[in-house]
Amino acid sequence: MGILSRATRNLARRKTRAVLVIAALSLALTMLIVLPPSIQARQDITRQAVDYFVEINDYVTSTVTLSATEIQCSYPVGFDPEIVFSGKDVWFTQPLMNDTIYSQVLSIPDIINVIPLLRVLGTPDRPYAITGVPLDNASYQMDRTILPTNITAGRNLEVGDKGVVVLDLWTAQMIINPNIRAWLSDTGELVLNETTIEKLTAMVGGTITIEGHEFTVVGLAGESLTTGGAIMSLADAWEITNTTGQAWQYRIFADDINNVNTITARIQSIDPKLEVTSGVSQQNIAEPLKNQITTLTQTAQNNLNQIQGIGLMEIGIAVVAATAIILFLMLYSVRERTKEIGTLKAMGAGNGTILGQFMTEGVLLSLIAAVIAIALSVFVLPLLASLLLPAPVAFGPSIGPVSMSNQTLILYPDGVYFGDDPNFIPGQESNIIAASITPQILLMGLGAALLLGALGTLYPALKAARTKPAEAMRYE
Amino acid sequence: MNDCVLKIENLTKTYKLGKRNVQPLTNLDLEIGKGEFTAIMGPSGSGKTTLLNIIGCIDKATSGTVLLDGVDIAKMPESKLYKIRRDKIGFVFQNFNLLPYLNARENVELAMELAGKFKGQRKQRALELLGTVGLSGREQHRPQRLSQGEQQRVAIARALANDPAIILADEPTGNLDVTNKQEIVKLLSDLNQKQGTTIIMVTHDEQVAAQTHRMLILKDGKVAEHNQAKNKLPAASKGDFE
Ligand SMILES: Nc1ncnc2c1ncn2[C@@H]1O[C@H](COP(=O)(O)OP(=O)(O)OP(=O)(O)O)[C@@H](O)[C@H]1O
Ligand SMILES: [Mg+2]
Numbered sequence: 001m002g003i004l005s006r007a008t009r010n011l012a013r014r015k016t017r018a019v020l021v022i023a024a025l026s027l028a029l030t031m032l033i034v035l036p037p038s039i040q041a042r043q044d045i046t047r048q049a050v051d052y053f054v055e056i057n058d059y060v061t062s063t064v065t066l067s068a069t070e071i072q073c074s075y076p077v078g079f080d081p082e083i084v085f086s087g088k089d090v091w092f093t094q095p096l097m098n099d100t101i102y103s104q105v106l107s108i109p110d111i112i113n114v115i116p117l118l119r120v121l122g123t124p125d126r127p128y129a130i131t132g133v134p135l136d137n138a139s140y141q142m143d144r145t146i147l148p149t150n151i152t153a154g155r156n157l158e159v160g161d162k163g164v165v166v167l168d169l170w171t172a173q174m175i176i177n178p179n180i181r182a183w184l185s186d187t188g189e190l191v192l193n194e195t196t197i198e199k200l201t202a203m204v205g206g207t208i209t210i211e212g213h214e215f216t217v218v219g220l221a222g223e224s225l226t227t228g229g230a231i232m233s234l235a236d237a238w239e240i241t242n243t244t245g246q247a248w249q250y251r252i253f254a255d256d257i258n259n260v261n262t263i264t265a266r267i268q269s270i271d272p273k274l275e276v277t278s279g280v281s282q283q284n285i286a287e288p289l290k291n292q293i294t295t296l297t298q299t300a301q302n303n304l305n306q307i308q309g310i311g312l313m314e315i316g317i318a319v320v321a322a323t324a325i326i327l328f329l330m331l332y333s334v335r336e337r338t339k340e341i342g343t344l345k346a347m348g349a350g351n352g353t354i355l356g357q358f359m360t361e362g363v364l365l366s367l368i369a370a371v372i373a374i375a376l377s378v379f380v381l382p383l384l385a386s387l388l389l390p391a392p393v394a395f396g397p398s399i400g401p402v403s404m405s406n407q408t409l410i411l412y413p414d415g416v417y418f419g420d421d422p423n424f425i426p427g428q429e430s431n432i433i434a435a436s437i438t439p440q441i442l443l444m445g446l447g448a449a450l451l452l453g454a455l456g457t458l459y460p461a462l463k464a465a466r467t468k469p470a471e472a473m474r475y476e
Numbered sequence: 477m478n479d480c481v482l483k484i485e486n487l488t489k490t491y492k493l494g495k496r497n498v499q500p501l502t503n504l505d506l507e508i509g510k511g512e513f514t515a516i517m518g519p520s521g522s523g524k525t526t527l528l529n530i531i532g533c534i535d536k537a538t539s540g541t542v543l544l545d546g547v548d549i550a551k552m553p554e555s556k557l558y559k560i561r562r563d564k565i566g567f568v569f570q571n572f573n574l575l576p577y578l579n580a581r582e583n584v585e586l587a588m589e590l591a592g593k594f595k596g597q598r599k600q601r602a603l604e605l606l607g608t609v610g611l612s613g614r615e616q617h618r619p620q621r622l623s624q625g626e627q628q629r630v631a632i633a634r635a636l637a638n639d640p641a642i643i644l645a646d647e648p649t650g651n652l653d654v655t656n657k658q659e660i661v662k663l664l665s666d667l668n669q670k671q672g673t674t675i676i677m678v679t680h681d682e683q684v685a686a687q688t689h690r691m692l693i694l695k696d697g698k699v700a701e702h703n704q705a706k707n708k709l710p711a712a713s714k715g716d717f718e
Contacts, residue, residue: 344590346567
């Protein structure tokens, strides 16, 4: 007949009451077990969404490539079905702007510099483009991206260079072995093994013939946005391709940001077919998208704050409720059993024994409730979480999809999609926030029950222990 | 039998009830010898229960000395008193006060468990004691399945569990019918005669009191010896035995 079996029998004395109390206590403890992982899951999905927003923001920012005062103009790349290459590949045409357009552009006021760039696309005999770049200090100071920016071997082109060429890796590869057109990875990047790299590097310092002219290869360059193929001085390129005075692109610099729109309009009026972009126009496209993303981030953050606030409040309520349930039950029980406590004391039970007896009862009660709560929480987690917590904003269709040029952002309950397929549907979509009950959480629930049980019982048990036996015996 | 188990000198007990003071015991002196069977009588509210509670260490004296087995319990702190209650006192109450969720044997055993006796030893002695009070075969019954007389027998067995120096019985027959009353008094009397148990019993019943060696009257805060030969209470005894 130990203290534990006495505690069990005492609880069993009032069965209905014990059942009701355990039921109420289990509910409070279930809340305690379910809330933390659910808040965590919502936190995770919001973090994930915010991370993607940051990614998109970076992407949008990177689309603004021109400085505010820079304007670029060129004819769009054309498509000529007559030009068929290698039996299946079609070749594109690159219309060039002539020197009449150049002088018209130069005559526009408020322009401080115009840099002409030449690109002559490849032909069946020459499967790579030729790029001509003006090699003067003024142009290079104005825009360093006219030259290759990532030299992998040898040196870059320099001011005053003549009869020399920098090849991009793709071009160098095709010059060595024209039959093997490209080694591309899944993502479209050039794949080179070490021996190939060695062979390509060996080209530096040697000579190659382009359109009947001999050039010294001074360097190799990685891929770049604006330049490519065989890169040489504008003068050399004009000469060997018979295009003197022409250009595929002008880079035009305004003296002031306030004149950019006027200049852009004037260039456009030279020929409506010209494609004219400016730093200002790029920013005008990017700005609303960035604002939208900022709003989304804030919405997600506010939602998370709300979820955390409500969740913490409910945890607080559950803690107070669980403690209060035990406190009042045990207080009532102590009062009801005053005479019994008096008898025990008269029999020689010390204060510690009485304290231990009631503490055991209270903690036993909360442990029984904890076991039920643990079993319950495994089943009711998603339901209870959706009842107790506000839905995460990433959950609803209200903010997705967001479209941005050809990229689409879709928010799903179990993740975020950011890509170029607007109809993308993830495979295993569910409406359940992926919160799971881990052994740690169960252990914590058990610990919490133990703690709250002890906390709630402490005062009643102390009260019982301090009962004066003589008075208790008179109590009816 | 002149060996003294209990020696009370100058005992006063005052209860404070707001502004009013109640003083059921005033400069009371009393000696109880080992093996004595004493009855205490007196009008309701005269302080019989108060006196028994102080002897039993569940209430504190306001002043005076109470020597139990040679130890002054009047000034002892609660941290030591519970051990005296456990080892030296056996209580028998008018309402039996058995624990309803324990059966007869467990009720008796609990007293020994509190005293730290081993399980095997406890069970053995509980069965013996229940045999002594005539309850063999009823050991597994819970209080609600026992008659009132049987419940009081369990209470007596429980009081005897730790071999106390003194049994304090507060109106042990107060709730019993005539037959049970006589049986319980006979049981107490037998225990006293055969095992030399020292018993102090409070009672309102003269016939019950008549079965003891010594009858005391508690009145005006003091005890007086009553002449048993008369077998009748004096109407207004103001006797002072000092
Ligand atoms: N805790 C207390 N506080 C205040 N007064 C008390 C307390 N306990 C007892 N009394 C008072 O002390 C007096 C003696 O009470 P006690 O219970 O000892 O009488 P009693 O002789 O046992 O009476 P009865 O025969 O009715 O049982 C009574 O007047 C009672 O009201
Ligand atoms: Mg009384």
